[in-house]
Amino acid sequence: MTIEIKSKGKFGPYGGQFVPETLMPALAELETAYEIAKADHDFQAELNHLLKTYVGRPTPLSFAKRLTAHLGGAKIYLKREDVAHTGAHKINNALGQALLAKRMGKQRIVAETGAGQHGVGSGTACALLGLKCIVYMGEVDIARQHPNVFRMQLLGTEVRPVSSGSRTLKDAINEAIRDWVTNVRTTHYLLGSALGPHPYPTMVRDFQSVIGKEARAQILEAEGRLPDLLIACVGGGSNSIGLFYPFLADEAVMMLGVEAGGSGIESGKHAARFASTNGQATIKARLGVLHGTKSFVLQTADGQIAETHSISAGLDYPSVGPEHAWLRDKGRAQYSYATDTEALAAVKLLSELEGIIPALESAHAIAEVIKRAPTMSPNNLIIVNLSGRGDKDLDVIMQELGNQT
Ligand SMILES: *Cc1c(COP(=O)(O)O)cnc(C)c1O
Numbered sequence: 001m002t003i004e005i006k007s008k009g010k011f012g013p014y015g016g017q018f019v020p021e022t023l024m025p026a027l028a029e030l031e032t033a034y035e036i037a038k039a040d041h042d043f044q045a046e047l048n049h050l051l052k053t054y055v056g057r058p059t060p061l062s063f064a065k066r067l068t069a070h071l072g073g074a075k076i077y078l079k080r081e082d083v084a085h086t087g088a089h090k091i092n093n094a095l096g097q098a099l100l101a102k103r104m105g106k107q108r109i110v111a112e113t114g115a116g117q118h119g120v121g122s123g124t125a126c127a128l129l130g131l132k133c134i135v136y137m138g139e140v141d142i143a144r145q146h147p148n149v150f151r152m153q154l155l156g157t158e159v160r161p162v163s164s165g166s167r168t169l170k171d172a173i174n175e176a177i178r179d180w181v182t183n184v185r186t187t188h189y190l191l192g193s194a195l196g197p198h199p200y201p202t203m204v205r206d207f208q209s210v211i212g213k214e215a216r217a218q219i220l221e222a223e224g225r226l227p228d229l230l231i232a233c234v235g236g237g238s239n240s241i242g243l244f245y246p247f248l249a250d251e252a253v254m255m256l257g258v259e260a261g262g263s264g265i266e267s268g269k270h271a272a273r274f275a276s277t278n279g280q281a282t283i284k285a286r287l288g289v290l291h292g293t294k295s296f297v298l299q300t301a302d303g304q305i306a307e308t309h310s311i312s313a314g315l316d317y318p319s320v321g322p323e324h325a326w327l328r329d330k331g332r333a334q335y336s337y338a339t340d341t342e343a344l345a346a347v348k349l350l351s352e353l354e355g356i357i358p359a360l361e362s363a364h365a366i367a368e369v370i371k372r373a374p375t376m377s378p379n380n381l382i383i384v385n386l387s388g389r390g391d392k393d394l395d396v397i398m399q400e401l402g403n404q405t
Pocket residue numbers: 088089090117118192193194233234235236237238239240314315359361362387388389
């Protein structure tokens with residue numbers, strides 16, 4: 001019994017529950033409610049019904065014929081989370097947690113958002129289920145993500161500006177947690193990635209695992225066998241763990257997560273937690289605790305949380321989900337990174353060859369496909385998760401690529 005409590009929510013040395021005393025009862029309540037819901041046929045049936053009739057699942061697995069021919073190696077399949085309602089995978093988790101909150105009798109949802117994608121996902125789920133939604137967002141992010149602020153407001157969500165710290169995502173998470181502590185009886189904190197204190201990393205992974213479950217069945221149907229390699233971008237780690245998890249027991253399936261290399265590791269302007277654990281990087285990731293969980297955290301030499309940089313707001317976070325750290329230690333998954341420049345080139349290539357404009361986050365995964373596929377045999381299969389569509393990034397993409405086209 002003691003061992004169970006000690007290892008609760010741990011992935012090897014990572015994960016756990018590092019929160020103020022006042023939040024422990026809320027985490028325990030959430031954990032119990034989730035365990036009951038997970039085993040409850042009615043809850044699962046209701047969620048699956050909404051995923052099918054509202055989100056539009058299953059999302060397709062598309063063979064990227066022209067990209068495959070262009071790169072001249074492994075056969076490439078795209079898992080199309082870009083066509084899910086609201087344009088990204090985040091809705092899978094937002095809907096799952098909102099449904100759970102409703103079941104718990106919580107009428108008020110707080111969430112954090114960086115670029116606004118998780119805020120839009122949460123606002124959407126709350127509008128659908130009739131819940132009050134408050135989204136904390138850094139002032140810097142509000143200024144640079146205006147369309148998503150309007151989207152949230154249209155959905156009836158209250159967007160609360162955060163003016164502390166660097167006025168970006170990590171400060172918004174701090175404020176959302178503060179709100180939760182204060183209003184815990186009426187409020188659920190809808191966390192947007194496979195991060196935070198237990199049970200969030202496990203619960204978010206489970207809600208996103210629909211991606212990998214579908215992809216596994218779809219590739220078996222299309223090719224009669226499992227893929228050789230899975231590739232996905234890693235911000236907090238939810239779309240990647242959602243794709244990877246249902247394949248974990250299939251030992252021959254390799255898994256590769258792609259972080260944001262920003263302007264390059266040497267520049268110190270990046271969000272590559274794993275790639276910067278060794279070597280000469282000025283901004284390095286070391287073991288640390290951020291937002292209730294133990295994992296790799298990008299820090300300055302004196303242990304302050306480092307400012308991160310990526311062209312894609314969704315990958316711009318100083319820590320990484322604890323299960324990824326554990327999969328990496330065990331050698332079950334590998335991690336690499338793509339730079340801003342490589343991601344932009346991938347946006348252009350996928351748009352021209354497949355008629356799909358990917359989100360800048362997803363373009364990091366495509367950039368890795370561009371490097372890997374040509375080194376593999378035409379008998380090999382790659383599934384790459386297209387976590388979202390690029391509409392939200394058009395301004396940035398136009399600014400960066402506009403004068404080249
Ligand atoms: C938020 C986001 C990501 C990164 O988050 P994960 O939790 O790592 O999946 C990736 N792609 C898109 C489109 C996003 O909106």
